[in-house]
Structure formats: structure tokens, C-alpha cells
Amino acid sequence: DAKTTQPPSMDCAEGRAANLPCNHSTISGNEYVYWYRQIHSQGPQYIIHGLKNNETNEMASLIITEDRKSSTLILPHATLRDTAVYYCIVRVDQNYGGSQGNLIFGKGTKLSVKP
């Protein structure tokens, strides 16, 4: 089972920041938080990941609470092309040979960006 909880859907106005929450209250000390998104019918796409510090890249920012039990993905200026299902996943950040390295997907949050 997925170790994360996300709202099933969210709306965001074009040009505004989209803040997608994720709860992962049972996260282990060696588990990272990963975010992927899936634009309609395409394969999922990696966005960002982090352990405990906030992270930023060209796509998004990731804010992780100090107790690491929740996080927020921020798309600073959402566009219509950001409409997608966003998946929050926790996993160990090692190239393990076993199942610990697998991505376990939940149902994600369907983000609709509206003009």
C-alpha cells in the first residue's frame, strides 16, 4: 500500500501558485519524498525529491516539515500544461537491489489549472 495520503483533486487559477499537500506520517528516517506527475495518458514524469531540506528545481519547490510527516509541492506559476495527476511517493534513495527501491504509487491528486 502507498505510504502517503493526498487529496483526490484540487483546482488552481492559471498564473497562481499551486500548493499540493502530502501526508506521510509513517515515513522512515532513510526514506525520501518523491514527486511525479502524469499528464493525461502519458507515462509519469519525475518532478523533484527531498529528504528533509527544502528543495527547488526548474519545475517546482518541495517543502518538507521539520518532523517530516508532511510535505508540499509548489508550482510557483501554474499553467494549463500543469494540469495532471500528481503523485507523492516515499522510498529509500538507494539503488537497492530489492523491492525497497520500487516506486509504489497511490491515486495521487488531480490538479486542474483553470484559465
Place this chain on the structure above:
Amino acid sequence: NAGVTQTPKFQVLKTGQSMTLQCAQDMNHEYMSWYRQDPGMGLRLIHYSVGAGITDQGEVPNGYNVSRSTTEDFPLRLLSAAPSQTSVYFCASRGASAPYEQYFGPGTRLTVT
């Protein structure tokens, strides 16, 4: 680089038929995996491989076989197709260095009648 490629894009099978879904990657990734996605659901892991000659089962392996004879290719075989296997199938590969992001193929949409 072509990344992860999958063939065919679409396939219709009759119940009981067998077929192989092809997956290839040109990034020299050791780790490859197969997922299925049913309508309104997240992806579920079928099988995965951590290198040539090594495969293991995921969450939903029944009815599927895999093999990994080369680093590049990871085919998924349906032994005797059933309507419950109607789904979209995604192949993915992952590098051996941080951030260990997975690259997904475009998917194969399979319908079993």
C-alpha cells in the same frame, strides 16, 4: 537518446491469446520495471529487474512473465490473456546514481475481449 520505448502503442487481444509487450531503453540503466494502470487508479508494479538475468515480482505479477537477457530490453509476456488484463502498461527504467529518478515509456494500451 530515445529514452524508454514501448511497442506496440495499442493492442487488442482475444481471451486466451498470448503476446509480448516490448520495452527498450538506451540509457544503460540497470533497473527496469513494468506497471499497469487501470482507469482512475495509480500505477501498480507487475515485475521488476535489477540487472540482466535478475527479475522479481511486484504487487500484481499473476498472469505475466518477464525475462531480462540484456541490459537494454525487458519484455513482458501475457501467457493467456484475460479481460481483467485490459489496462495501460508502462515500462520504466532507473539510473544507478542520484536522484534515482525513473524514466517512463509512453505506454501500451491493451484491450482483451
